[in-house]
Amino acid sequence: MNYPIGEFANIVGVNKSTLRYYESEGLLTPHRNENNLREYNEHDIGWFQFLLHLKNTGMSMTELKQYTKWRAMGDETIPDRLKLLEQRKHFVEQEIQALQQNLDILNRKMVFYNDQMKGNKYDFVLYPKNNIRFESEES
Amino acid sequence: MNYPIGEFANIVGVNKSTLRYYESEGLLTPHRNENNLREYNEHDIGWFQFLLHLKNTGMSMTELKQYTKWRAMGDETIPDRLKLLEQRKHFVEQEIQALQQNLDILNRKMVFYNDQMKGNKYDFVLYPKNNIRFESEES
DNA sequence: GCTTGACTTAAAGTTGACTTTAAGTTGTAG
DNA sequence: CTACAACTTAAAGTCAACTTTAAGTCAAGC
The missing domain is CATH 1.10.1660.10 (Multidrug-efflux Transporter Regulator; Chain: A; Domain 2)
Incomplete structure (x- = not known):
């Protein structure tokens, strides 16, 4: 075909x-x-x-x-190809790990924002305003 | 400082x-x-x-x-920022998944090459040549 | 007082991976 | 037979994210 x-x-x-x-x-x-x-x-x-x-x-x-x-x-270059593939494998594994770490940071920031919004949304606050803060903005 | x-x-x-x-x-x-x-x-x-x-x-x-x-x-844009972060989170999760799938393909190819090299390296072959093949080259 | 090195700016250049353009050829439908 | 769509090539253009360059200012060390 x-x-x-x-x-x-x-x-x-x-x-x-x-x-x-x-x-x-x-x-x-x-x-x-x-x-x-x-x-x-x-x-x-x-x-x-x-x-x-x-x-x-x-x-x-x-x-x-x-x-x-x-x-x-041809087949005599299979070891070369294997080496390149192994390299790539290593690279991708590192990359996945790095992405996951960056994701963690995002998640923490999102939790922070959510807490902050909760604090603003309700009259009764879950923890006293201007007191304990788990994180300061963007630090 | x-x-x-x-x-x-x-x-x-x-x-x-x-x-x-x-x-x-x-x-x-x-x-x-x-x-x-x-x-x-x-x-x-x-x-x-x-x-x-x-x-x-x-x-x-x-x-x-x-x-x-x-x-x-200021704080009134926190919902916007949250939305962007959520978007990113979704994107990264997809990306990680895609990378892992590509990694699977690499792994399979590497297994294939290793088998092929074993077949060539030894006089006694582990499975008969020109018989069962799990994969044809680059397909 | 002059050289040196770290800084300043705006603008031009670089890189990798395409994408678009210009000019031409070919086979088919009306 | 002519218009049209789909292909052909080589070359130029695009994009994001820097990086380099050119021309200048400034303060410290000799």
Whole structure:
């Protein structure tokens, strides 16, 4: 089954221009039909979706190109590819941890705001105004 | 305690140019001394570090500016700020989930490569070559 | 009193990852 | 046969978030 660029773009969820750009960078190599039009197949779909996963772990264009080159060179480059993947794994794990820490800060700030609003909303305050404050604004 | 720009930059871990840029965007408003030099204090440190946390959840300059404006407007904007924070929280949670899914794909690929290397490395293979394959390359 | 180094500003330049444009070709529908 | 949509290419433009540059001021050390 072959797909022209527009259909392929829909399937994988990216812009046609982006596909041409990626091809110009060597990440994709669709066949051409007798009129020089691109033809993508199931294999291209699989490969491209894997590329997108790599990209979504934060891999740069440069690393994606390197991976693609290694792939084209065959199985002897599997250790290289593995190393790059391990690196990425480590990177993503760090990133997740950092995000969660930043989320904690947001959560604390939200609790602070909620307390403050409660304090303003009711006539009977839960703790005396101008007394104990668990946090000063934005510190 | 007051800090000149270089010291402040070291404390919060960003470039002096970046601090000037942030100031030009209204995110920071340090005092000036008698020679028009910037002077940062503990309050600036707290605020800026909170800004960095927001930034590290993926907030754009535009949103940071909005938040800063609200803060300058006083407590009546707390509900607005809360809403923005909730939005961010949701966004970060989604992002973490997406990262973890991409990580899963990487892990599967790594298992695949490891199996393939085992198959090549030893004379006695663990499962017959050209027989069961759990995954075909990059699909 | 002059050099040095840290600061000041406004404006221009950089980076990565696209996106848009301009100019041309091709196959099909009316 | 001509208009039209969908493609082709190479090159220029865009965007956010800085970073660098150019030109100048200022206070301290020699």
